[in-house]
Amino acid sequence: LSAFCAAAITGSLSIIFVLIWVLHYREGLAWDGGSAEFNWHPVLMVAGLIFLQGTAIIIFRLPWTWACNKQVMKWIHACLHLLAFTLTVISTVAVFDFHNTAKIPNMYSLHSWLGIAAVILYCLQIVVGVVLYLIPITPVSWRAAFMPVHVFFGTLLFVGIISVALMGITEKLIFALKSPKYSQSPPEALFVNVLGVLLVAFGAIVVYTVTR
Amino acid sequence: LSAFCAAAITGSLSIIFVLIWVLHYREGLAWDGGSAEFNWHPVLMVAGLIFLQGTAIIIFRLPWTWACNKQVMKWIHACLHLLAFTLTVISTVAVFDFHNTAKIPNMYSLHSWLGIAAVILYCLQIVVGVVLYLIPITPVSWRAAFMPVHVFFGTLLFVGIISVALMGITEKLIFALKSPKYSQSPPEALFVNVLGVLLVAFGAIVVYTVTR
Ligand code: HEM
Ligand code: HEM
Ligand code: HEM
Ligand code: HEM
Ligand SMILES: O=C1O[C@H]([C@@H](O)CO)C(O)=C1O
Numbered sequence: 001l002s003a004f005c006a007a008a009i010t011g012s013l014s015i016i017f018v019l020i021w022v023l024h025y026r027e028g029l030a031w032d033g034g035s036a037e038f039n040w041h042p043v044l045m046v047a048g049l050i051f052l053q054g055t056a057i058i059i060f061r062l063p064w065t066w067a068c069n070k071q072v073m074k075w076i077h078a079c080l081h082l083l084a085f086t087l088t089v090i091s092t093v094a095v096f097d098f099h100n101t102a103k104i105p106n107m108y109s110l111h112s113w114l115g116i117a118a119v120i121l122y123c124l125q126i127v128v129g130v131v132l133y134l135i136p137i138t139p140v141s142w143r144a145a146f147m148p149v150h151v152f153f154g155t156l157l158f159v160g161i162i163s164v165a166l167m168g169i170t171e172k173l174i175f176a177l178k179s180p181k182y183s184q185s186p187p188e189a190l191f192v193n194v195l196g197v198l199l200v201a202f203g204a205i206v207v208y209t210v211t212r
Numbered sequence: 213l214s215a216f217c218a219a220a221i222t223g224s225l226s227i228i229f230v231l232i233w234v235l236h237y238r239e240g241l242a243w244d245g246g247s248a249e250f251n252w253h254p255v256l257m258v259a260g261l262i263f264l265q266g267t268a269i270i271i272f273r274l275p276w277t278w279a280c281n282k283q284v285m286k287w288i289h290a291c292l293h294l295l296a297f298t299l300t301v302i303s304t305v306a307v308f309d310f311h312n313t314a315k316i317p318n319m320y321s322l323h324s325w326l327g328i329a330a331v332i333l334y335c336l337q338i339v340v341g342v343v344l345y346l347i348p349i350t351p352v353s354w355r356a357a358f359m360p361v362h363v364f365f366g367t368l369l370f371v372g373i374i375s376v377a378l379m380g381i382t383e384k385l386i387f388a389l390k391s392p393k394y395s396q397s398p399p400e401a402l403f404v405n406v407l408g409v410l411l412v413a414f415g416a417i418v419v420y421t422v423t424r
Contacts, residue, residue, distance in 0.1 A: 110404070
């Protein structure tokens with residue numbers, strides 16, 4: 001149970017940190033093709049693909065949900081993932097739109113390669129999840145047989161996404177901090193490094209909860 | 213078994229790719245306080261903390277080792293980790309020495325924070341492993357009780373280290389590629405992105421092998 005409190009705290013703090021980053025240290029949020037539009041990218045990825053996905057993953061382990069109807073729990077799990085995916089799509093549109101306006105090439109970085117792969121696999125995992133576990137006609141034997149794959153692949157995807165976020169943070173700090181530079185450790189650099197540590201902590205707690 | 217071939221192939225390819233990177237695209241290897249000394253950092257991290265650690269982790273799952281003496285297998289596992297740790301220490305000295313010579317600050321980046329944390333935890337995992345499983349006086353009940361923690365923490369550490377390496381690759385590509393820049397996708401950028409993809413594939417295969 002204390003793991004859930006820890007997940008709630010590190011998860012909420014991550015969202016607060018990413019908001020303070022873009023609103024206080026950076027250009028704020030807008031949909032204008034500029035840096036303020038880019039800023040939706042980290043905010044929505046942390047809130048959606050990390051926080052909401054993490055929440056969806058550990059929801060079945062919350063003791064008070066064991067009294068709930070299993071069908072209802074499945075819907076909540078699926079809806080959280082769908083919501084996470086929706087935010088992810090907006091977040092991805094924001095960064096492509098920013099790149100196109102600023103005439104920066106798309107898909108050049110390792111971050112963008114692994115990021116887009118993660119988004120596609122996440123979408124696939126949702127489709128397979130809905131087909132197998134939400135549509136009533138799927139045979140129970142299929143559902144059971146596929147469950148270990150669903151859990152393994154879902155957890156791996158979650159871990160991979162945290163790691164994509166850490167690369168994104170690294171890139172943005174190097175690009176955005178020029179004088180003083182990232183290596184001169186201005187307050188923003190330390191603050192956002194702490195955001196990275198929070199994401200790692202959140203990820204570790206979620207994985208611990210699901211694998212125990 | 214095909215998982216082992218896949219691990220062997222992606223793992224060996226990773227080492228070949230990192231060598232081609234530093235020898236062909238970069239300044240080569242030397243111990244001169246300059247960029248060629250820095251280059252030992254990625255080479256030894258990929259060879260040691262990723263390849264050797266990954267090998268040590270899956271060694272118990274190789275079918276032909278099941279006929280081997282358990283005590284011998286434990287020694288091999290421990291020695292591989294010790295060798296990995298030795299290379300890690302040299303790799304860390306190389307990057308600090310390079311920074312000090314070039315008057316670049318130490319420990320400013322998220323990569324360095326998570327990297328140094330990983331190295332310290334790795335060292336701790338080795339110490340605890342030796343005390344619990346190599347020293348003959350440790351009670352068997354302790355060994356059994358601690359095994360799930362050892363496996364969970366070891367696997368988490370391995371995954372975290374892959375993710376630290378991806379951040380390191382991202383940093384180095386941004387720092388090293390100036391004209392043409394990383395975003396202009398010169399051959400080196402694509403080549404090293406593929407190295408990143410190989411590391412992710414190796415990591416996924418190792419984790420799959422250990423968790424099935
Ligand atoms: C966690 C899930 C994330 C995913 C799946 C993801 C995905 C992507 C993708 C697909 C692109 C390519 C856009 C293009 O080429 O036009 C991109 C770009 C970028 N992202 Fe992320 N991102 C994530 C998180 C973050 C975070 C937390 C940051 C922190 C600021 C970030 C920073 C960046 C930056 C600076 C770029 C532009 C440079 C580049 O293309 O690599 N990302 N991201
Ligand atoms: C990308 C999206 C998804 C990811 C990453 C994901 C991940 C996971 C993970 C990690 C678990 C293990 C939870 C635990 O052991 O406590 C799980 C369980 C489950 N998921 Fe998903 N899932 C996704 C989408 C879906 C969808 C759309 C459905 C459709 C309803 C679904 C149905 C289930 C079911 C039925 C369980 C088993 C719960 C139980 O019996 O403990 N998943 N999922
Ligand atoms: C996988 C395990 C790795 C670990 C544990 C690790 C650890 C570290 C540490 C502790 C530092 C700080 C050195 C200092 O402050 O003087 C550092 C720096 C650096 N590492 Fe790594 N590293 C790893 C892999 C890599 C890889 C594969 C690359 C790819 C080139 C890389 C690139 C860099 C760069 C460019 C720096 C200097 C900038 C900075 O301090 O962030 N690292 N690394
Ligand atoms: C940082 C260093 C280490 C890491 C990351 C690590 C990681 C792991 C992992 C992931 C496993 C699970 C393997 C499997 O299930 O097939 C494992 C098993 C094991 N490790 Fe380690 N280990 C480390 C150091 C050590 C050391 C120094 C010892 C001392 C001998 C040790 C003893 C064992 C034993 C006895 C097993 C159980 C093998 C079995 O019965 O299947 N480990 N280790
Ligand atoms: O020393 C050992 O500890 C574990 C086991 O006793 C705990 O599960 C194991 O496999 C050994 O060889």
